[in-house]
Amino acid sequence: TPCLFIINYYYYYFPDIGTERYTFNFTIRDSPTYFINVQSWGREEYIRSLSESFRVGDCVTIQNPLIQSKEAEREEKFNPVTPSGYKLLLSENHSVVKTSSCYDTDTRLLSLLHLPVKNPQDYYSLGDIVANGQSLHGRVLNLLAAVMAVGEPKYFMTSDKRKGQRCEVKLYDETERSFPILCWDNESIQLAQSWIPQETVIFASDVRINFDKFRNCMTATVISKTIITTNPETAEANVLFSFIKETAQAGALPSPVKELANETINLEAVVDVYTVEQLKEKALQSEGKLEPLHGIIYGYISTLDIDETTACLESSNTCTFCSDVPPEARATFASFDILVDVTDHTGTLHSCYLSDCVAEETLGCTVTSSPNWRSGLKVNLLSCKLADPVEASQSFLGRDWNYS
Template sequence: MAQKVVAVCNLQPNSANVTVVGVVIGKTDLKSFPDRKNIGSERYTFGFTIKDSPAHFINASFWGRGDYIQRMSSCFRIRDCVMIENPLIVTKDPEKEDKFCPATSSLYRLLLTENHSTVKVLPDTEADPRLISLFHLPVKDHRDFYSLADIVANGQSLDGNVLNILAVLQSVGETKYFTTSDGRQGQRCEVKLFDETVMSFCLICWDMETIRYVQTWIPRETVLFIADTRVTFDSFRKSMVATVTSKTIVTVNPDTKEAEVLFNYAKDFSETGALDDQEQFGDHMSLDTISDVFTVAQLKLSIQGNDKQNCIYGVTYAFITTLNLDASISKVIRSRCAKCRFQVNDEMQTCSNTACPGNLNLEVTTGFDLLVDITDHTGTLKSCSLSGPAAEKTLGCTVDEFLHLTELQKTALKWKFLLERCKIYLKVISSPKTRNGIRGNILSCTLADPVEVRQTLSAVVL
């Protein structure tokens, strides 16, 4: 019997031989559950959400054997246009459905089974362009969102709330894999966001489908409308974070006036270099996770050579060849804007970044801000940043304590490290605005143990 394409808004329960066509706007990972009918076996499922008009979208779930459901799940991704054939149309339980799935406009949901239903991906040449355009329309009111400053300012009073965010992608972190106490495999990826009000805000992704989706986004050029994300207070960071859940729908580069304004702001703001400085000063990587040992030449090659990596972390055993602790105070300690990390004009008490939103209510932080050269037998990495807590830990003193040192004491502190081999944890990032195209940030620096140096370097391919 011929199948008929039915719009989401016209679906009715128990309709037979129905085909639904739409663009996939959300998708969850594969899950398994004990099969009640066949004791000892499992049933597998995954969920997704499709949209076929500006106001109408619906949730679907596919059930079946593990290998079949795995194959069906892997055949399409978020943003694909699909044709769903012969789904069962069932009335949804709003209390249960809206708690764990995206809140949809439809009263129903689609139930797909291995024996009766199929999902086919429509090639771009066959997909209706109007479907693809729907992908850029938020599923919630495009004016209903929190700025990042609103979330930060309200702090713990918003803890656990589900809300909408409009922001720009700043960077995508490395995916971390782990095993739970009961043996299940998991993953985690942190995404940094920014808008006109906050320079860096963390969005956490746990689902592999979401992480794959995230990795297709272009940093600093992608505006995101994140519908129904959960915000919580992170006691470790002592700040608010957002989390993508099974309810969350992320609209990339939404076709709205608010998104256009934010995109233009992000473009202008990126050109000031403020985000480069934010990456340099805002790193929270645990040293325990950094184990790769590099020579200076290898660090440069990894960034500038064929690998074309944007950022690498590593350990190097090198000599400090420039450390101007006895220079003028302005070259050792600097006042910076708490918002964007640009320098503050101490006389005028203004941020030197004219695009910074913090100029209206300037908050200033004072800290070490040193440029250090590190050298080994393969070359020199110039002007590495040693700042903030990393500098205090390296030097063994706070800014206030340093200001009370005599000139002789500053010189003695300088020669404790100068021309000495050190164990240095580094973050090296690609930075087209700098002369050599790379920027180094020292995360930790201690005098090296000669025995450790000999054992480690003997194992490194030089």
């Protein structure tokens, strides 16, 4: 068959001596056993248009590639480990890459999409990683886990003035209810955005494990060697699928929104004060950039919809059943997600999320907001305390508006 599947994709550039030469690597597969890395070098326009012409999971035909023996050690430092002793080189002048639509694709090829590139039994459960802890820092290994929540991509500027992006996904399995995996490249971020929280299972080969000192937890990172298989068709994945179904039916999982609200935000560092109107303006200005905005609002809670609240409370008296459950698992059953409206003299922010620990602390607000295409404006209240009227009035009066 001339068709090959893209299973990995990485795009970066090297400022070569004198000129800037760009490179784009991907990995193709045409059978359960065989896959091979492809590398293309060239001018920026060529590489960019090539990289934009297909995505992971697409089917391509490659004509006239140069076949080269690979130096395994050097090659596999930054690329997926392949069973092949060769790699393919693409050049602008000699090689052609054609993409074909999924309708023309051989079904045998399509089934490869759900077949991990590693032995399906060779993975770490999230609990194994947490249990091993810092001794796994820097290790590259395989994961099988379900997607709990997918964060929005966050954009930033690197120290050398290039645009960077980052997206955090929370994973879970039978052993851990929340484990972060980080994506830094466009392709894996796009892929992650297609995952359905609490439905999708992934097998990720060769992710790097790190210990996050700031959060004091283990994390996984998608690197250029990583190959992610979405919804793998393996016995091990099927067990996980049934687990997802059971926990969803038991209502034992927190909502994805809440899960992401716990991302690392240093409340002390939040100092900008907004009125509701200013926050809405900000959200409109930054539309499409999906950049989270952190700030403080002095306002009133004007709606507290207890009837609509998806609250699942555990009894404060521990029953015989609960006493056997470890405390961290018990916490799963107590969760709050309260929707509130926050109002000041300039208007109202509707549907702000107040999740459990914040709901408990209550009143006076630090707000994170991000424009969200699906719901208009999404606001998570990270902290809600009774405002000091003196502080609030000073904050309003201290502006350059004319209040005299």
